[in-house]
Amino acid sequence: MSPKPRKLQRVSKACDFCNRRSIKCGTSEDRLGRCQNCADFDVPCTYDRPAKRRGVKAGAKGNIRETPVQTSSVGQLPVGRVPAPERASGSSASRSSMYHETASRPSLTGDPWISFNTGWSTTEGYDDDGALRNSWKAFAISSDQQIRNLVQVYFEIVYPIFPLFHKQSFIERINNQEHLRNQGLFASTMAVCALVSGRARDGALYSTRWQREELIEPPSEAFYAAAKDSFPRDLALARGFNYMRACAILAIASIQNGQIKNLQKYSGMYHTLTTMEGLHDEKLWPKDIGIIETEERRRLFWSIYTLDIYASIVWGGIIRYREAHSLVRYPSELDDEFITPHGYSLPPSPKSSTLGPGDTPGVSQQRVSWMHGWNFTTDLYRILEHVVDGTRRRFSSANGTTEVWSLFSPASMSEPAVMERVLSMYTALPSQFRETPPTTGDMSKDLFGFQSANIQATLQLLRMVLLSAEEIGVDRKCDVAGELLSVFSKVPVEYLKAISSPLLHHLGGIGYILGSVMEGSLSDASYQRVRTLLLEMADLLHRFETGLHRSAGASQRLRSQVDRIDGYMRTSRLVNFSVPPPPPNGASVLQVNIKPEAMVPPTVYPHAGAAQVGATAGVGDQMMQFQLPPELLTNWPWPLDNSHSEGFLPLAFE
Template sequence: MSQKPRKLQRVSKACDFCNRRSIKCSRSDDNLGRCQNCADFDVDCTFDRPAKRRGVKAGTRVNARESPSSKTASEHDLAGRVVAPDRASRSSVSRSSTFPESGSRPSLTGDPWSSFNTGWSTAEGYDDDGALRNSWKAFAIASDRQIRNLVQVYFEIVYPIFPLFHKQSFIASINNKEHLTNQGLFASTMAVCSLVSSRARDGALYSNRWHREELLEPPSEAFYAAAKDALPRDLAAAKGMNYMRACAILAIASIQNGHIKNMQKYSGIYHTLTSMEGLHDEKLWPKDISPIETEERRRLFWSIYTLDIYSCIVWGGVVRYREAHSLVRYPVELNDEFITHQGYTRPPISPATGPSGPLDSRPPVSWMHGWNFTTDLYRILEHVVDGTRRRFSSANGTQEVWSLFSPANMSETTVMERVLSMYAALPSQFRETPPTTGDIGKDLFGFQSANIQATLQLLRMVLLSAEEIGVDRKCDVAGELLSVFSKVPVEYLKAISSPLLHHLGGIGYILGSVMEGSLSDASYQRVRTLLLEMADLLHRLETGLHRAAGASERLRSQVDRIDGYMRNSRLVNLPAAPPPPNGSAILMNIKPEPAVPPGPYAPTHPLGSTSTIGDQMLQFQLPPELLSDWPWPLDNSHSEGFLPLAFE
């Protein structure tokens, strides 16, 4: 009779290293008696943590009615064990591939491991969780090649809008592995990797130097958790610019992933740290910082100032730092290679020559000139937000005082006339958006032009939200906004990524306000055409952008349902909505022809002109149930914000 094979004995207790990472602790043939993970990463295999008794503590009662789904204060690991909330967030990293497969682990004899057991730099850190630090350092060492690649991609798709690092010095610090010994730099580096990885996953890559799939492992969530766990629990210990920068980038990454509460959380921590560090006033900065850090601080301050205004418009809330309270200069208009630890240098002048001598001896224009102009637009937006918010101030029961100090609000036409004159004075590089080239030196200008256009349209939408305008005017504005976005090469729009959806949300809100009001045949036909153009634009953007996936089809379905209602109730023959443009039209950036159906439903007067008397008599209103699942909120009476741009 054959003997049953003996069961392998299970490890009764995980070692300290595996316990802190919430991963399986398995035996190995290591000569030192270490487990497999400790042997792979060449660390001591210890069991120094105090033992805890299993089971329920004496004197406590468990509520039998409590269901597992109601336990919001805990989560479960892979084995089904309940873990504490702070540990649960760490175990989620191991569930989503904390380390590469064993075949791709780095050599244990290489230089990267020499820094594994060293402490963080005490200049910016604190020492409260050595095992956690070591596990994340092991993660960073195992992901070294991926981190280098993501940092390079950062300077292609994120840096043009959020230039939070000096390119040459940041890349050098990563190559020298300074992030393994400096906790603040580690936090900001992991945040960069999380943001870039999520944008790459959403289709923001536009050059042929990178393959999307190669940048997605480890996933964005792993880097996000690493950055989060590197932030000190005691914010008083989070000294230095790197912690501020890490929180700022985590807030941007949260917007990218649609986690708005996390965006508010890390924005709040950022503003707390900037108040403690005095980032809003250059006189409070350390006296011994280099020109590189001076410029990084200026870029950080104004970058997150614009993000603060943007989030106030989209999700409501308050403006935390106002321009009148800030004593921070704009960044110098120089490329990074002309800013060093020793000082600033001017780019060489290579004037073009003509028959009569030099044509132009001025220094070349820096892309930062366009970036600073965008900041100007957000400063204008801050005051427009104030003026618009005052419409609601009478509802809080307080006496009006602002009129004692401020003149009457200027109209949209007056403000835009002044703004467009500023725009016309810009160099031509910032008023034209050529296709991407893959040369970041040239594409930086295209990014500024695209961002300026998006911000101009946001300013216009916010200005119009404070005015009562008719259906024709709303359609004119929505059509002009769609026309602007359709002319920007799609690669720039995809790189701007999720935040752009909220700009489009403003257009959807404008068109939705028309749809819920009184309509005529002509006005409905015009809105219908604009909605289909918007669906085409979303179709161009949603490839890879998981938050917009299916948005164009949902919009087309909504148009089809309204068309069906029109056929049944008004006996009008309407064709189905045309299909989205084919792939070649998308690649060539061809704007589709307006979908104006033939036959008796075509308008009998030019679009945009005043409706005829007969047309005005044929007013109708769509039933509310047809607009119940409109992608953008229509009822703004109880909204904290005044322009609900959020994409739902």
């Protein structure tokens, strides 16, 4: 009788790399004796983790080992296999086929980008961070040309609003591949690529130099995961300026990808690191940093100061850093080319042909840097900080605490008083920051257009927050909304798309104003006016949101909402208003036609304070008011219930 064949058994112990990711460890024909996964990722195949005894410890009821399962979420997709560097090609076509080839390999969820990045090791006494870094390093090497391209695009579409890097020195460091030798720089570089790739996917490109399809693979989520995995498990070990900067960029990328919890997460990490490093006080900075890092630190601090206030307004929450607690200068108003490791250099005097229409000929002129407009936007956010405080004072009594505001500050100023002062500051700006010409593709010119567009958006945000603290009537709300829409409609759409998702929430504030009017008491005339403004807003959103990966469809949802209300008004409206030609004696008469079936209104809620209108009422008299049913007002693309945000404008689109 032939011997019974030996039963095949699985490998008794997976290598460190496969064990770390809970993936099958199989043999391969690799000449170095590595398993298939380690050969694919081009990392050492080791068995260095400490062995643990199997079974239940004596005296213990059980020792169930829980393996955390990471589910993929939008904006934070785990990443799949990365080919070894020697397999990668520099061309876009071969690189694309290389990443699509991974789709045929087995993965945990069927997504080729899912089987990697399952978090840091949680096994006590063992850490394979080196293998993780090596695998991401292989990914970066294989994507070298793409990283260089994304860094170049960063300086076109992100840098004008978030100038977190000195252009010349950062590009030089990337070209020298310093990010492969500096883990903090690697984290911030991967974060840059994640943000730029996400914005490119969302249609932010306006230069003819780049094609969207060339910049979106590897996807934004791959670079996002690379940046995330580059942080030490112990955040206290994330020392240095680059980790702070990486957190800031990941927070911005989280807004782009619609991941607001991740925005709060990385903002919190940023503020933790900056507190430990003393970024809020220049006296606490290292003494050996050069001029370039000094300027980058100032730009980072004030950039995230403005982001912090913006996030507090849009999504609620606290403002973590106050201007009164900050001892950081504004960045120097010089272009990067005049900031060198050896010092500052003076730009050449401007020619007369470069003077703006508001400048006076014959008067000594200084060359204006785009950073002057950037610093002015920071001024507006500093004003916004105090406006937010004034708005929240109204709700402090709800905490059951004693009011102390009156001991230290006067009554809050009104919207007209604050805006008068702000507009006088705006009028004093050089003309380059008060005009928004079309994009040219020449960054020396477009940088000024970006500042003008951002200033306009911030001015409107300031105005909306001021108005949220005041009780204004329907006509005033419509006037304000119409003025805000007019401002945004005059800004070239290329700037709006480049600023991308954050600007969408500014428009949400306008929608909130109009939606609140729809929820109140309306007359036929006020309804028609709000309806017109809502459709104008839908047109603006359609121009702006084309290609947006996360918020696309807001314009269509808004149009559908207006269509629903129109249908209700056509079939169930109780009162038809019409104004006939004035009679010969010059007296104006308002004709009111009441439908017979509307004698007992089943679904319309008359305004309690509405005056009764008869056939002899004058045009200037108060019209009959009506209110739309609540079920018609539940599908706005922005939330109208502001109870969660302490009375702030809930600007976020859903």
